[in-house]
Amino acid sequence: MKTIYLAGPMTGLPDFNKPAFNAKAKELEHQGYIVLNPAVLPDGMKWEEYMYICIPMLSVADEIYMLKGWENSKGATIEHKEAWTQGMDVIYEC
Numbered sequence: 001m002k003t004i005y006l007a008g009p010m011t012g013l014p015d016f017n018k019p020a021f022n023a024k025a026k027e028l029e030h031q032g033y034i035v036l037n038p039a040v041l042p043d044g045m046k047w048e049e050y051m052y053i054c055i056p057m058l059s060v061a062d063e064i065y066m067l068k069g070w071e072n073s074k075g076a077t078i079e080h081k082e083a084w085t086q087g088m089d090v091i092y093e094c
Contacts, residue, residue: 001032001033001034002032002033002034002062002063003033003034003035003036003060003061003062003063004028004033004034004035004036004061004062004063004064004065004091005035005036005038005057005058005061005063005064005065005079005083006021006024006025006028006035006036006037006038006039006064006065006067007038007058007064007065007066007067007070007073007075007076007079007080007083008020008021008066008067008068008069008070008073008076008093009067009069009070009072009073009076010038010039010073010075011047011073011074011075016039016043017039017067018039020067020068021037021038021039021067022037022039024065024067024093025037025039028065036057036058036060036061038050038053038054038057041053041054047074047075050075051075051078054075054079055078055079055082058079058082058083058086059082059086061083061088062088062089063088063089063090063091064079064080064083064088064089064090064091065091065093066080066090066091066092066093067093068093
């Protein structure tokens, strides 16, 4: 089984865009992926603290899935760059 990390916009969106993250996670799990979903992390931490957790999560993935709007997210663009640096396959939501 391949492991995939979900990346996309969260900050400033209703419910931190968790419904979109969770729906895509469920879809990918049904496709046989192990999904690393940052939307399951607890609320209330600083942005930097989330990134300290998310970059190591990303580093153990085989692929990254970029949710719509990722280009407008500071964190997701950092994760995208890191994925490219690591030579991961990148999947973009249409």
